[in-house]
Amino acid sequence: MAKKKKPIIDVDIHERATYYDLVPYLDNPWAKYITDADWTQEKHLPYPIMGIDGLDRADAKSPDGRPAGNSLSFLQEQLLDGVGHEYGILTSAMDPSPSSMHGFYGMAEALAPALNDYEIENWLDKDDRLYGSVHIAAQNPQAAVREIERVGDHPKMVQILLPIDRTPWGDPYYHPIFEAAERHNLMIAMHHNEPPSYYGNYPRYFVEWHSVMPNTHMVQISSMIFNGVFEKYPNLKLMMLEAGFIYAPALMRKMDTQYKYLRHEVPWITEMPSETMKKHVKFSTQPVDELSKEEFEQFVELMGSDEMVCFSTDYPHWDYDSPHNALPKLDKDLEDKVFAENARSFYPKLQAVGGKVPL
Amino acid sequence: MAKKKKPIIDVDIHERATYYDLVPYLDNPWAKYITDADWTQEKHLPYPIMGIDGLDRADAKSPDGRPAGNSLSFLQEQLLDGVGHEYGILTSAMDPSPSSMHGFYGMAEALAPALNDYEIENWLDKDDRLYGSVHIAAQNPQAAVREIERVGDHPKMVQILLPIDRTPWGDPYYHPIFEAAERHNLMIAMHHNEPPSYYGNYPRYFVEWHSVMPNTHMVQISSMIFNGVFEKYPNLKLMMLEAGFIYAPALMRKMDTQYKYLRHEVPWITEMPSETMKKHVKFSTQPVDELSKEEFEQFVELMGSDEMVCFSTDYPHWDYDSPHNALPKLDKDLEDKVFAENARSFYPKLQAVGGKVPL
Numbered sequence: 080m081a082k083k084k085k086p087i088i089d090v091d092i093h094e095r096a097t098y099y100d101l102v103p104y105l106d107n108p109w110a111k112y113i114t115d116a117d118w119t120q121e122k123h124l125p126y127p128i129m130g131i132d133g134l135d136r137a138d139a140k141s142p143d144g145r146p147a148g149n150s151l152s153f154l155q156e157q158l159l160d161g162v163g164h165e166y167g168i169l170t171s172a173m174d175p176s177p178s179s180m181h182g183f184y185g186m187a188e189a190l191a192p193a194l195n196d197y198e199i200e201n202w203l204d205k206d207d208r209l210y211g212s213v214h215i216a217a218q219n220p221q222a223a224v225r226e227i228e229r230v231g232d233h234p235k236m237v238q239i240l241l242p243i244d245r246t247p248w249g250d251p252y253y254h255p256i257f258e259a260a261e262r263h264n265l266m267i268a269m270h271h272n273e274p275p276s277y278y279g280n281y282p283r284y285f286v287e288w289h290s291v292m293p294n295t296h297m298v299q300i301s302s303m304i305f306n307g308v309f310e311k312y313p314n315l316k317l318m319m320l321e322a323g324f325i326y327a328p329a330l331m332r333k334m335d336t337q338y339k340y341l342r343h344e345v346p347w348i349t350e351m352p353s354e355t356m357k358k359h360v361k362f363s364t365q366p367v368d369e370l371s372k373e374e375f376e377q378f379v380e381l382m383g384s385d386e387m388v389c390f391s392t393d394y395p396h397w398d399y400d401s402p403h404n405a406l407p408k409l410d411k412d413l414e415d416k417v418f419a420e421n422a423r424s425f426y427p428k429l430q431a432v433g434g435k436v437p438l
Numbered sequence: 439m440a441k442k443k444k445p446i447i448d449v450d451i452h453e454r455a456t457y458y459d460l461v462p463y464l465d466n467p468w469a470k471y472i473t474d475a476d477w478t479q480e481k482h483l484p485y486p487i488m489g490i491d492g493l494d495r496a497d498a499k500s501p502d503g504r505p506a507g508n509s510l511s512f513l514q515e516q517l518l519d520g521v522g523h524e525y526g527i528l529t530s531a532m533d534p535s536p537s538s539m540h541g542f543y544g545m546a547e548a549l550a551p552a553l554n555d556y557e558i559e560n561w562l563d564k565d566d567r568l569y570g571s572v573h574i575a576a577q578n579p580q581a582a583v584r585e586i587e588r589v590g591d592h593p594k595m596v597q598i599l600l601p602i603d604r605t606p607w608g609d610p611y612y613h614p615i616f617e618a619a620e621r622h623n624l625m626i627a628m629h630h631n632e633p634p635s636y637y638g639n640y641p642r643y644f645v646e647w648h649s650v651m652p653n654t655h656m657v658q659i660s661s662m663i664f665n666g667v668f669e670k671y672p673n674l675k676l677m678m679l680e681a682g683f684i685y686a687p688a689l690m691r692k693m694d695t696q697y698k699y700l701r702h703e704v705p706w707i708t709e710m711p712s713e714t715m716k717k718h719v720k721f722s723t724q725p726v727d728e729l730s731k732e733e734f735e736q737f738v739e740l741m742g743s744d745e746m747v748c749f750s751t752d753y754p755h756w757d758y759d760s761p762h763n764a765l766p767k768l769d770k771d772l773e774d775k776v777f778a779e780n781a782r783s784f785y786p787k788l789q790a791v792g793g794k795v796p797l
Contacts, residue, residue: 126703245637277657278604278635283665286700290660290693290711294653298636301649306642325688329737332684332727334649339728340757341645344485352649368691369698377736378688398699 086165086419087402088429090363091270091320091391092158092209093172095148096197101173104193109186118186125274126285132397139395147395148172151205158394159208162402165419166429169202169211170240170270170320178217179242179272187216191223195230203235210429212240212268217248220255227256231263237426238318243271243295249306261312266425270320271295289366293326300360301334307347309359316425317360324362324388325370328381331356357384361425363391364417365400372407385413389422445524445778446761447788449722450629450679450750451517451568452531454507455556463552468545477545484633485644491756498754506754507531510564517753518567521761524778525788528561528570529599529629529679531754537576538601538631546575550582554589562594569788571599571627576607579614586615590622596785597677602630602654608665620671625784629679630654648725652685659719660693666706668718675784676719683721683747684729687740690715716743720784722750723776724759731766744772748781 098113112118139147177191194214203211213236215223239260274281274288275295282288296319334352379385392400457472471477498506536550553573562570572595574582598619633640633647634654641647655678693711738744
């Protein structure tokens, strides 16, 4: 594929770590659980998996048969070189991630450092274009903070990853994580990873889950804002991954209107929620909704800022978005912002290392 | 207040029935539970109630001290005459409504007919402008269908009311209700009535609940559409009450995009979800988000139809919207549609009786 001139920063790439990949980074008993006990804890989905290769692009399996996203050289060939990335932010495809393990907390606390070490050694240290996410066992904020202290200053660690599932992250119990994030100049990225439970019910169909995906993101934004996280940690920023951005204009207005009615309930809030969102929250595009150029611009206009949307591919998942044809052709200024500049300003560390830019 | 010339059809008025009001319409043991056992089942909210008169407008309490919405004559004076309604659709403020009782199903099945009889005798028969909702105990679809058969043909019963709380109503278990609705030319109205449970957690603040209110509505629309309700019952229509309308454009696009990816999962769907929504779903305005005229028009344009939005006051609740100042001044054609014509076409029975139009 011809390399395009436009800079592309991709804020959501799922490099895959299998549990076996992490064995060299684990002490016992954790390593032993994986090898001797054949420990797996795959997340149960209540649906058949939809793609012809499960949740992955069938063509993203590497030539040597490893699962999609597990081979750096094939990811370089197919994505970084093939598509033409300036930078890519790794968000991992280990399922469940340590923070989304609803049981076995001790294992979660062991897996997080192993996953970080694996990521640094096998991905971040081997390609200047790749930046990483700090994985933590957020269930235990003390352990999480220890891990942030350990790897948070790595020059290529740009954010802390939190799953969007059962926990409303604005809860003060988790604020030490945000305090540590701010101390280490790390952003917060959030990514859903299980179907939303609606009063204990799963949606009956996968298509329902994906249609209401933004709901869980809305709950998290609302939780972060009304619990005063951005007042307490004014340098903290939030990247919402993989629910698109077109739900934001309605959420911004709804929060503003309700805040005007009910501000006496949350007296620590010092500005309109939509203003907080403009300063602190960004949205990745994938899975991008089908929008004409005019519609794309209308939704951005209704957000009141063209600096909130960041391109992502979600590689190597089944619903991957190509930067070359998933979005409508935008005007140069907006295109530059969406495809690179909004992410560049969000992640100050991106500029600190200097990548092997393949343009 | 001067009466305006514009016709106003208000699709969400909460007339209040206390449990004691229903005693004359109940047999024993149900009447006895209320009188002798002092039976109440108020819904527990995890928040202090925000208005100075709880959830109601303080000035909506009637002069004789009855709770807001409990006196027809005061509702006529303050709302129907005072504001200038052509028609108002009653949706009740009995809390919990029969369909939202999560226990004591026998009582729910007894309360529903009592509430309907009370509504007909005390409200619908006494003011030509008022139309009503059939209350059912939807937990038991057989009992629900019996009640729809009993009162569904009343000329002033225009819809069946379903609560938005724990049940995703698209589930086939409830389809007999929709079949009965269609048989009696009744629409379906849905109204939330408890905070959304997010994986078992309530939002920590009332302002969070109200900010993510549209989420539960989105779940219900998605559930109704992907479970094929509108394919099975092509004359059925859905009125979504009290979460506004500006969340709809994003939902329509998200559902369309996901349907294109995943249509093999729901082969009974025969058209794009956004098209189904345009034909079958309407949204009440209250609590209207603060929108300029241009923004109001932009959101309507992004819905692809100006026939989906219907004005509502939510009288007598604390966040009541006046038809005379809550919305921006719209162009005549859109104003007519929002304030009356969209509701008029949605509810064919409205024209059958002939109201005492106070214009």
